Amino acid sequence: MKTSMRNSILLLPLLSACTGSTAGSTAGDGEDAQAFPACDEEFTVTEANPTLPWTPDAITLTSRELAxxxxxxxxxxxxxxxxxxxxxxxxxxxxxxxxxxLLVETMINRQLFCQMIDLVRAQTDKPVLYAINTSYHGDHNFGNAYLPEEVAVVQHERTAAHIAAHFEADIAFMEAAFGADQGIAETARVDADILVSDAGWSVDLGGLEVEARYHGFGQTEGDLFVYVPAARVLWTGNPLIAEAPAIPWLLDGRATDVRATLAAVKASLPADAIVVPGHSHPLTSAGFDWSVDYLDTLVGEVQAALDGGETLEEAQASVTMDAFHGYALWDWIHTTINVPKTYSELGGG
Ligand SMILES: [Zn+2]
Structure with a gap:
């Protein structure tokens, strides 16, 4: 267990646990197969709540071998x-x-974490050694609380610092966005074991190397891009949310920096790279273009609004960017987050 808090949390729903089989229950031939006791307990599965962007306990995860x-x-x-x-x-x-x-992300709650572990165990009984979180956002790291103690959690050093200072606030944000009845607050803070600087980090898993790259401000100040050079597969985390028509969530602002980072990441990749965005299926590297074009247009139009003397409210009404519509969260992300953040950063009052 990664924290002592977790023991008391895990005892609560034990009435739903079945036979008490824990260590070694998932591996066929291992003498000391790695146990995930959090996943021996039942999961809560709910209907999708249409008022939420997505409903954690209504999600089914799937996996696919890319290489x-x-x-x-x-x-x-x-x-x-x-x-x-x-x-x-x-x-x-x-x-x-x-x-x-090595795991890339640990998901938002126990249910999704354990689905991920089941997908791993469907392929191998080898132990999980590392878990990289691309972001401080809880949907990428709250599952760390359910990792066995021996798994090394890998985060950018500024992500780790942010989590240390703002963990409770991020739980509140995630519950507000994804439901207070989704087991999100069951998590416990886990300190990273490996802190990655802007120089990046890599590990040889035995015949396969994985890199955690830093390319600049992507959505937060500590975004990691996870890359497997031999397979030319890249995980982007949130800086690239999904393909068109999804748009960047500039919760921490800095549209111009995000644009530069996304362009730099794309430029760093071979033409045939497979790109896994933060919240969708695998794409080609052309998957970056829509978000880069959106950010270019956003900055240009907000600057024009400022040059024209528009107030923030006027800019929110005028920077409609009709050619980029189609994302279900447009009104929230574009109008109430991205335009105001950019307006302020370009000098608007
Ligand atoms: Zn996310």
């Missing part, structure tokens, strides 16, 4: 919802080397 040992994990509705602009659950994945497994 030998390299698996993406994503919302099974992604092929339909992504191109339609409907928000999707967090995407992640796992990489299996000779020595063990």
């Amino acid at each position: 030998p040992g390299v698996f993406v994990v994503y919302d099974r509705n992604a092929d339909e919802y992504g191109p339609a602009g409907i928000p999707l659950a967090t995407s992640g994945g796992f990489v299996i080397g000779d020595d063990g497994v």
Whole structure:
């Protein structure tokens, strides 16, 4: 267990636990197979709540092998919802080397974390050795609370610092956005074991190397991009939410920096790279273009509004960017977050 808090949390729903089989229950031949006791307990499954962007306990995750040992994990509705602009659950994945497994993201709650572990266990009994979180946002790391103690949590050093200072606030944000009845607050803060600087980090899992790259401000000040060079597979986390018509969530602002980072990430990739966005199915590197074009247009139009003397309210009404419509969360993300953040940063009162 990663924290002592977790023990008391896990005792609460024990009445639903079944036979008490824990250690070794998932592996066929391992003498000391890695146990995930949090996943021996029953899950709560709910209907989708139409007032939420997506409903954690209504999500089913699926996996697909993108290259030998390299698996993406994503919302099974992604092929339909992504191109339609409907928000999707967090995407992640796992990489299996000779020595063990690396997780990309740990999801928002126990139910989705355990779905991910089940997808790993469907492929291998090798131990999970590492879990990389691309962001401080809880939908990428709250599952850390359910990792066994020996798994090394990997975060950018500024992500770790943000979590240390704002963990309770992020739980509140995630409950406000994704429901207070979704088991989100069951999590417990886990301190990262490996802190990644802007220089990046890499690990050899045994025959397969994984990199955690920093390319600049992507959505937060500590976004990591996870790359498997041998497979030319990249996980972007939130800086690239999904394909068109999804748009960046500039919750921490800095549209110009985000634009530069996304362009730099695309430029760093080979032409045939597979790009796993933060919240959809795998894309080609052309998947960056819509978000980059959106950000270019956003900055240009907000600047024009400022030059024309518009107030914030006038800019929110005038910067409609009709050519970029189609995302179900447009009114929230574009009008009430992205335009005001950019207006303020370009010098608006
Ligand atoms: Zn996310």
